[in-house]
Amino acid sequence: MSENRIVDRKFSRELSSGTTSLALLAILARADEPMYGYRIAKEMSGNDEDIQLIKQGALYPVLKSLEKNGLLVSRVEPSVSGPPRRYYTITDSGREALERWQNLWESTCALMNRILGGDIHEQTH
Amino acid sequence: MSENRIVDRKFSRELSSGTTSLALLAILARADEPMYGYRIAKEMSGNDEDIQLIKQGALYPVLKSLEKNGLLVSRVEPSVSGPPRRYYTITDSGREALERWQNLWESTCALMNRILGGDIHEQTH
Numbered sequence: 001m002s003e004n005r006i007v008d009r010k011f012s013r014e015l016s017s018g019t020t021s022l023a024l025l026a027i028l029a030r031a032d033e034p035m036y037g038y039r040i041a042k043e044m045s046g047n048d049e050d051i052q053l054i055k056q057g058a059l060y061p062v063l064k065s066l067e068k069n070g071l072l073v074s075r076v077e078p079s080v081s082g083p084p085r086r087y088y089t090i091t092d093s094g095r096e097a098l099e100r101w102q103n104l105w106e107s108t109c110a111l112m113n114r115i116l117g118g119d120i121h122e123q124t125h
Numbered sequence: 126m127s128e129n130r131i132v133d134r135k136f137s138r139e140l141s142s143g144t145t146s147l148a149l150l151a152i153l154a155r156a157d158e159p160m161y162g163y164r165i166a167k168e169m170s171g172n173d174e175d176i177q178l179i180k181q182g183a184l185y186p187v188l189k190s191l192e193k194n195g196l197l198v199s200r201v202e203p204s205v206s207g208p209p210r211r212y213y214t215i216t217d218s219g220r221e222a223l224e225r226w227q228n229l230w231e232s233t234c235a236l237m238n239r240i241l242g243g244d245i246h247e248q249t250h
Binding site for chain 1: 128129131132133135136137139140141142143144146147148151152168169194195196218221222225226227229230233234236237240241
């Protein structure tokens with residue numbers, strides 16, 4: 001059981017590492033204003049609180065990495081209700097990456113669904 | 126351009142790390158006999174040679190890791206046409222992991238498609 005949790009955690013972490021970057025870019029590309037971490041995390045979980053690609057705290061390293069690579073920019077602003085917040089905006093490079101990554105995601109999904117559905121090329125040798 | 130390739134390679138590597146494990150388990154769960162690396166790689170690419178989740182050489186570390194975690198077992202057998210081949214078989218733990226991982230994959234896909242399609246919960250604050 002504990003063995004299960006270890007392999008599952010590894011799989012879950014691997015699966016979320018790529019999808020989180022893509023989801024962040026997509027959410028920020030559609031936003032009509034800069035967004036801060038908590039709001040982005042809420043958007044990521046959608047209506048379904050049970051499904052979470054990634055915990056909110058794990059979002060920040062991904063945001064930082066995307067910013068370091070020039071796909072996002074951020075600025076810190078004071079908040080009336082608490083500590084200052086860092087607001088993120090997607091860059092032109094980020095929009096271009098989003099388009100390329102979304103294509104790769106769609107190809108990957110199509111292939112995975114084919115493999116998982118069993119509808120793949122039959123080998124005869 | 127070279128900058129693009131760096132961010133794209135990172136995304137592609139992240140995306141493939143989880144999906145490859147899942148695809149390997151699915152292919153081996155359906156196989157009616159032990160399979161060796163080259164045949165698994167062929168099955169993974171399906172009919173479409175252009176789409177490759179992962180290069181054949183990169184398959185081996187993933188197979189090794191799945192075996193180390195008890196999800197696969199392997200044995201080496203001589204080949205008439207070349208060097209000996211390592212044949213892989215899925216274990217009961219592997220079949221159980223496949224079921225759990227496939228569920229997580231499907232939830233992730235549904236959520237990603239919702240995020241990428243823009244059909245997500247509207248935040249009003």
